[in-house]
Amino acid sequence: MADLKTNFNGIESPNPFWLASGPPTNCGEQIMRAFDAGWGGAVWKTLGDPIVNVSSRLAAIDYAGKSMSGLNNIELITDRPLLTNLKEIAAVKKKYPNHAVIVSLMVESREEWQEIIRRTEDTGADGIELNFGCPHGMCERGMGSSVGQEPKLLEEITAWTAEFSTIPLLVKLTPNITDILDPGVAAVKGGAQGLSLINTIKSIIGVDLDSFVPLPSVRDKSTNGGYCGPAVKPIALHMVAALARDSRITVPISGIGGIETWRDAAEFIALGAASVQVCTAVMHYGYRIVEDMIDGLSNYLDEAGLSSVSGLIGKAVPNFMDWGSLDLSFKTVSKIDADKCIGCQLCYIACLDGAHQCIHTHKGDCRAFHGKSDHGAGVRDCIADPVRHPEKDLKLLQVPFVDEEECVGCNLCQLVCPVPGCIEMVER
Amino acid sequence: MRNHFPLSEKRLENHFTDEKPLYSDLEALLEANRCLFCYDAPCVQACPADVDVPVFIQKIKSGNLRGAAKTIFSTNLLGVSTSRVCPVEESCAGACVLNEQNGKPVNIGRLQRYATEKGLAEAGRQRRPLFTSGPSLNKKVALIGAGPASLACAGTLALGGVTPVIFEKGRLPGGLNTTGIAPYKIDTESALLEIEWLLDLGIELKTGRHIGVDLPFAGLLTDFEAVFLGVGLGKDKFPGIPGETETGVWGATDLIRKIKNEADFTIPASMTKALVVGGGNTAIDIARELAMLGMPEVDIIYRRTEAEMPGYPHELRKAKQYGVRMLENLVTREIRKSDTGRLVLAVDHKLSGEKTDLEADWIVFAIGQASHVAKLNPRLKTDDRGRVSVNPETMETSVSGVYAGGDCVNGGKEVVNAVADGRRAALQILKKISSET
Ligand SMILES: Cc1cc2nc3c(=O)[nH]c(=O)nc-3n(C[C@H](O)[C@H](O)[C@H](O)COP(=O)(O)OP(=O)(O)OC[C@H]3O[C@@H](n4cnc5c(N)ncnc54)[C@H](O)[C@@H]3O)c2cc1C
Ligand SMILES: Cc1cc2nc3c(=O)[nH]c(=O)nc-3n(C[C@H](O)[C@H](O)[C@H](O)COP(=O)(O)O)c2cc1C
Ligand code: SF4
Numbered sequence: 001m002a003d004l005k006t007n008f009n010g011i012e013s014p015n016p017f018w019l020a021s022g023p024p025t026n027c028g029e030q031i032m033r034a035f036d037a038g039w040g041g042a043v044w045k046t047l048g049d050p051i052v053n054v055s056s057r058l059a060a061i062d063y064a065g066k067s068m069s070g071l072n073n074i075e076l077i078t079d080r081p082l083l084t085n086l087k088e089i090a091a092v093k094k095k096y097p098n099h100a101v102i103v104s105l106m107v108e109s110r111e112e113w114q115e116i117i118r119r120t121e122d123t124g125a126d127g128i129e130l131n132f133g134c135p136h137g138m139c140e141r142g143m144g145s146s147v148g149q150e151p152k153l154l155e156e157i158t159a160w161t162a163e164f165s166t167i168p169l170l171v172k173l174t175p176n177i178t179d180i181l182d183p184g185v186a187a188v189k190g191g192a193q194g195l196s197l198i199n200t201i202k203s204i205i206g207v208d209l210d211s212f213v214p215l216p217s218v219r220d221k222s223t224n225g226g227y228c229g230p231a232v233k234p235i236a237l238h239m240v241a242a243l244a245r246d247s248r249i250t251v252p253i254s255g256i257g258g259i260e261t262w263r264d265a266a267e268f269i270a271l272g273a274a275s276v277q278v279c280t281a282v283m284h285y286g287y288r289i290v291e292d293m294i295d296g297l298s299n300y301l302d303e304a305g306l307s308s309v310s311g312l313i314g315k316a317v318p319n320f321m322d323w324g325s326l327d328l329s330f331k332t333v334s335k336i337d338a339d340k341c342i343g344c345q346l347c348y349i350a351c352l353d354g355a356h357q358c359i360h361t362h363k364g365d366c367r368a369f370h371g372k373s374d375h376g377a378g379v380r381d382c383i384a385d386p387v388r389h390p391e392k393d394l395k396l397l398q399v400p401f402v403d404e405e406e407c408v409g410c411n412l413c414q415l416v417c418p419v420p421g422c423i424e425m426v427e428r
Numbered sequence: 429m430r431n432h433f434p435l436s437e438k439r440l441e442n443h444f445t446d447e448k449p450l451y452s453d454l455e456a457l458l459e460a461n462r463c464l465f466c467y468d469a470p471c472v473q474a475c476p477a478d479v480d481v482p483v484f485i486q487k488i489k490s491g492n493l494r495g496a497a498k499t500i501f502s503t504n505l506l507g508v509s510t511s512r513v514c515p516v517e518e519s520c521a522g523a524c525v526l527n528e529q530n531g532k533p534v535n536i537g538r539l540q541r542y543a544t545e546k547g548l549a550e551a552g553r554q555r556r557p558l559f560t561s562g563p564s565l566n567k568k569v570a571l572i573g574a575g576p577a578s579l580a581c582a583g584t585l586a587l588g589g590v591t592p593v594i595f596e597k598g599r600l601p602g603g604l605n606t607t608g609i610a611p612y613k614i615d616t617e618s619a620l621l622e623i624e625w626l627l628d629l630g631i632e633l634k635t636g637r638h639i640g641v642d643l644p645f646a647g648l649l650t651d652f653e654a655v656f657l658g659v660g661l662g663k664d665k666f667p668g669i670p671g672e673t674e675t676g677v678w679g680a681t682d683l684i685r686k687i688k689n690e691a692d693f694t695i696p697a698s699m700t701k702a703l704v705v706g707g708g709n710t711a712i713d714i715a716r717e718l719a720m721l722g723m724p725e726v727d728i729i730y731r732r733t734e735a736e737m738p739g740y741p742h743e744l745r746k747a748k749q750y751g752v753r754m755l756e757n758l759v760t761r762e763i764r765k766s767d768t769g770r771l772v773l774a775v776d777h778k779l780s781g782e783k784t785d786l787e788a789d790w791i792v793f794a795i796g797q798a799s800h801v802a803k804l805n806p807r808l809k810t811d812d813r814g815r816v817s818v819n820p821e822t823m824e825t826s827v828s829g830v831y832a833g834g835d836c837v838n839g840g841k842e843v844v845n846a847v848a849d850g851r852r853a854a855l856q857i858l859k860k861i862s863s864e865t
């Protein structure tokens with residue numbers, strides 16, 4: 001069995017699965033149960049100057065009958081007393097010496113940082129994560145993402161904290177910027193020993209059309225929140241990869257954003273993450289999801305012939321290139337497997353209206369392009385008469401066919417086809 | 429895969445097709461995604477073998493089929509056959525919360541079949557077994573009968589490092605799971621394939637050994653650390669009426685075994701009618717099997733009303749779709765031969781007392797199976813219905829070191845109950861052995 005042990009710049013954990021700072025890491029009792037369920041580490045809910053949280057604070061997008069494909073929150077940092085949190089951190093660390101306990105912090109002045117870092121280190125915590133990412137509430141007070149969006153400020157505060165801390169220091173980045181490299185490089189320059197990303201994405205998730213209050217509403221008003229959950233994974237993956245392939249980023253990355261299964265985690269790791277963090281999926285299903293993550297990842301590593309997680313870290317990074325480096329001579333075309341096709345004609349209509357008019361149908365009028373192959377480069381300034389293809393074989397009547405000369409290999413038909421493995425893109 | 433148990437192609441069973449075939453990948457994914465991943469889920473509570481349904485379904489969703497199979501087998505070593513033979517309408521799926529949401533529960537049985545078959549296939553391809561047995565404790569346990577109860581017990585023992593030795597009187601292992609279950613649910617090959625996998629966990633199987641006939645029971649207790657009784661039930665019961673030994677009069681499980689396992693057994697084409705006496709699932713099964721094999725008329729004769737039948741309503745509904753008829757409130761009196769040589773079943777109406785003669789080619793009695801444990805060891809305590817008395821926590825019988833489970837204890841339930849019993853006994857035996865060493 002593959003070794004899942006993780007060493008993140010000195011922070012050790014039995015596996016790379018950490019809980020992200022948020023409601024699942026509010027208190028010691030929760031984190032102890034999470035460790036018992038299998039989580040390798042946890043980033044404590046951000047500590048700072050106590051605040052009051054609003055009600056309600058969460059809203060979500062349901063997509064096609066699945067709840068919470070995207071989650072939006074307007075919760076701030078912890079609303080529990082600092083001393084209580086610190087005591088619990090010490091208790092957890094004492095009971096679980098081999099698990100990673102990292103404490104997320106967010107304060108303002110240099111003196112406050114010095115004070116809170118000292119008190120955090122006294123608990124025996126393994127690391128500190130600076131929350132420069134929260135995009136709602138805290139940023140209005142000059143903290144959270146308002147730091148993460150100002151590379152200079154971020155570098156300065158990171159440098160203070162690096163001066164004060166003796167344990168590994170992670171900087172958690174906000175995705176609410178133009179180029180993730182700016183804050184990423186600034187954090188490393190300031191002395192960060194690891195980067196965590198992404199925090200949530202500034203968002204409004206919806207509007208109540210009866211009351212005209214955006215969601216989630218706090219009595220009759222709302223504010224922008226932070227977006228997370230499965231929907232944000234692609235954005236997070238890109239940002240992790242962009243940092244991982246940059247030579248100036250010399251510290252490990254903890255990948256966060258929409259991770260729900262071992263597969264999501266493996267993708268983050270392949271794109272350069274040394275550990276991963278999860279918030280929304282645990283809020284949805286509980287700590288128990290980690291069992292499949294551990295089981296699935298070790299099975300995957302065994303299958304891939306990798307003896308440890310470290311062998312997977314960054315394996316896909318060299319293949320993440322700028323567009324300009326891609327091979328323009330590489331061509332694929334769509335191939336439909338007539339035996340698997342169920343005749344829904346979704347590929348036909350997708351290619352006809354949404355792509356390049358090169359999938360044809362036997363079923364009645366075919367409106368695909370019937371001229372000489374030009375990949376849409378030629379003149380098409382009138383509606384051509386439809387063509388009726390001979391209905392040779394009744395069984396094949398439902399099965400569309402691809403004009404391989406005309407197909408540009410965009411993949412759309414394969415994406416819309418509801419039957420796995422029915423449309424294949426083959427090299428030409 | 430090795431094939432220890434060759435079967436003839438010419439079996440009536442091969443006329444049946446699989447009622448609920450293996451899901452395609454897409455079907456499985458769509459169905460898995462309907463599951464809400466409930467916490468403390470009612471489907472789990474309804475499963476006698478404690479299968480963690482939401483977790484294995486979550487693993488199907490994440491593409492971790494090997495893990496899904498492991499989750500199932502870790503509490504139910506007969507995960508393949510139970511996925512096909514469990515009456516899920518009455519257990520897990522019947523308890524699914526979606527029954528209240530939109531009336532259509534998650535199809536747990538078919539997802540379990542997908543997970544176990546695909547997971548085992550994946551493990552085979554990977555040449556990495558799903559489970560590896562613990563270090564050998566150099567202890568042996570004897571198991572009598574190779575039905576689901578013993579197989580589950582033996583598999584659990586093997587994983588715990590104890591060597592199980594099963595003695596089976598028949599040629600094929602699997603008990604009624606191999607010889608009795610309706611062929612549209614599971615065929616003999618599939619049942620045996622699962623057993624091959626189980627045997628590979630480190631089970632010794634000795635077929636053709638009838639304990640109490642070929643080998644004495646008493647010797648087992650001295651040669652082995654413990655003995656597990658998974659002997660199921662005995663021969664089909666008959667009502668004790670005149671004429672019940674005529675040719676053409678069958679016991680239901682005997683006839684089903686012939687349909688399933690016996691080469692060249694056929695139903696003569698000249699036959700037009702069969703009567704099945706009984707009101708349980710075995711009666712419904714054999715009636716439907718005969719109807720599906722082309723018997724033009726099949727009537728179930730039951731001494732009470734349809735509403736009082738112990739057989740499952742969903743099973744009776746399906747049998748009726750194949751033309752099976754229900755005749756209620758009829759008590760059998762005697763069997764005669766008619767002038768033309770056919771069988772005549774004389775019945776009395778329970779309420780009106782009206783006497784009727786029913787003519788048929790075959791009469792099948794499905795009124796239960798006799799208990800046969802008393803023959804093994806007279807010291808074994810049984811209840812008034814001949815069921816072995818056990819401590820329900822440990823499955824230990826009145827004879828110290830002798831455990832029992834499955835049909836011989838519960839009087840005839842489902843495969844999954846036998847599996848749960850077998851596992852419980854094995855865990856107890858392992859606990860005892862490890863506390864002694
Ligand atoms: C017709 C029919 C249909 C059924 N359909 C279903 C169904 O659809 N779903 C479901 O879940 N359950 C079904 N069942 C019930 C299920 O098959 C049983 O509950 C289950 O097989 C019981 O397992 P067991 O191990 O206790 O006993 P059995 O399966 O009866 O196995 C006992 C084994 O012990 C052997 N044996 C007995 N005495 C000795 C001895 N002295 N020495 C050596 N070997 C011995 C026998 O040969 C047999 O192989 C059905 C039962 C019948 C009769
Ligand atoms: C309700 C809620 C509260 C959060 N609170 C914090 C916090 O206090 N500190 C922090 O660094 N991130 C916080 N986050 C962000 C998460 O740690 C995480 O970065 C983000 O949700 C993306 O991961 P996910 O898609 O797995 O949820 C919070 C997220 C949610 C949903
Ligand atoms: S999840 Fe818990 S705290 Fe939140 S609204 Fe529901 S009951 Fe209240």
Ligand code: SF4
Nearest residue numbers: 341342344345347417
């Ligand atoms: S989308 Fe797929 S299934 Fe539908 S018609 Fe096209 S090839 Fe066939």
Ligand code: SF4
Nearest residue numbers: 463464466471524525
């Ligand atoms: S009750 Fe139904 S929806 Fe809930 S976990 Fe079980 S199968 Fe899934």
